[in-house]
Amino acid sequence: MLIVTEMTNRVEGVTKRTEKEFEVLEKEARKLGKQTKRSCNEAHDALKTLAELGGGRTDKPPLLVIELENETAVPKVFYKGEEMTAKVHVGFDWETRSCEPLSGGMKLNIEHVDKKVKCPNVRQITHKVGKFAFDDE
Incomplete structure (x- = not known):
């Protein structure tokens, strides 16, 4: 016990x-x-x-920023964080991707006068992605 x-x-x-x-x-x-x-x-x-x-x-600014105050204003365009001045042409197309092959994409075209060089000339920045990559324009 x-x-x-x-x-x-x-x-x-x-x-x-x-x-x-x-x-x-x-x-x-x-x-x-x-x-x-x-x-x-x-x-x-x-x-x-x-x-x-x-x-x-x-560390990395956006690729493209377009600011437009109204329908008749000159757009402010920033490419890779740098404001583009002396713009001649600004074109931007974007299309959503669908189930179709080669659908969707983005096309960017900025023409501006490069005043930084001795003899100013028109420079062009172009990006084509998706279906726009095959455009011949």
Whole structure:
């Protein structure tokens, strides 16, 4: 009987110790859960701010930005972050891709006078992607 009582006391001691350890672990888990939720919220806020600032891409400007105040205004054109001045022609076509082969694409054509050289001349910037890549224009 003494052995059974001693074993019972040991089991109860282990059980009490395990319950206390479980409570401590549970408190730590709750604390970590709150920290994780806070960290997730902070990460979400940071991503949202980056998106509002242009995706956080500070090292590479957009390929093309065209600003047009109204129908009769001269467009402001920025190509790779540089404003194009002395524009002669600005053309931009874009078509969504469909299930048809060679559908969709983009065509960009900017003609401008290059005043940086000794003898000014008309320079042309052209990009053709998708179905427009096969145009002969």
